[in-house]
Amino acid sequence: MSVLALQCRGYGGGSSAPCSPGAVAQVSGGVQFQGGEEAGAESRPCLLPREIISDGQSAAETEGGEEIHLLAGLEGRASLKRSLPQKYEVMPQFSDPPLMCMERAATSLFGVKRYGVHVNGFTRQPDRQLAMWVARRSLSKQTYPGLLDNMVPCGCMFVWGIGSQKGIRDTLIKECAEEASIPECIASAARPVGTISYTYEDGEGVFSECQFVFDLEVPSDFSPHVGDGEVHQFYLWPVEKVKDALVTEEFKPNCALVVLDFLIRHSYLHPDTEPNYLELVVGLHRPL
Structure with a gap:
């Protein structure tokens, strides 16, 4: 076959x-x-x-x-x-040699596994509490215009082409510069903290995706800036405000999962006070 x-x-x-x-x-x-x-x-x-x-x-x-x-x-x-x-x-599988290459927009028609990189950008306020950088997607984007996003949602990897030998960190550095004008000297400090995975289906196909998640602590005097037009505006929000936005429909769905993972890992959600804690953790790591 x-x-x-x-x-x-x-x-x-x-x-x-x-x-x-x-x-x-x-x-x-x-x-x-x-x-x-x-x-x-x-x-x-x-x-x-x-x-x-x-x-x-x-x-x-x-x-x-x-x-x-x-x-x-x-x-x-x-x-x-x-x-x-x-x-x-x-x-x-992620570590396998590529079998073929395909137009990215057609991958959902065949249920092809897709991999991406998302970066949680944050800084520490004078009281040592964390504040997150949140992006609002361009109002003219064809998908999810105007919704909230991670500071750098690098999207799909492996659009470089077979044999390019470009990897996860290459994608991260490239997209940090293009989308948020983050120089390599700052972007290179991003730490890999795990993955999230999920599958959903809509009128355009089946989306089976795994996102490599990075945390990037930026200096308190640094601000990301709109680069290639994918972002409308950046906001620096205290974590409590991010949590409030997360329970609305203001976040792009998969980016909400990346933020939820951040809140769990940094103990802003606790199993003693969040009745759905276990279900949330399991739901972030669905087998593909």
Whole structure:
């Protein structure tokens, strides 16, 4: 069975993806990636649209130059219509070599596991209490415009391309600079503190995601600044205000999970006073 057919059946993700019968990839020359003959590891298809939507089909090229067409059933998806071409490396498990690369916007159509990096930015006030830097997403963003976000939500990793040898810290440093104008001398102090994982489904597919979480304590006299336009504004809030916002619908959902993890790890939530403490901890680490 081919890589694409396995991904279509939720290979490695534990759930079936919403793949329509027409959502078939076909390499020019007659090789089909749905059952049948193996394509061979050396072919390693790369689903990267030259034009996301073009006369009912989406064209792409493999690394060897072969064309792949995403046929009827995918072209009407809103996520593809609004996407910018970005490579995303597909692998069964995080440490595995990539099997193929795919247009990032199409990953949810096949239930592909996605990995990202999120940074909790905080500082210590004169009374030694923590205050968190919170970002408000750009009002013109195509997804969750105007909602609250982590200081640096680095989003999906592995959009560098196969063989780039870029990793988690490379993504963190790059996105800190682009989104929040944080220089490398500060961003490099970010500490890895674990992961959160979750799966959800909406009208655009199945999202099976793991976020690598970092805490970054910034100097009290430092302020992040809007960089590439992904953020509308930054706020420095005391933790109690962050907690109040967390129970509303003001946070982007997955960013709320990252903040919740921060509050648990820094003992702002306690098992003696939070009746749902155990459920919250377990819910942040769902198997993918």
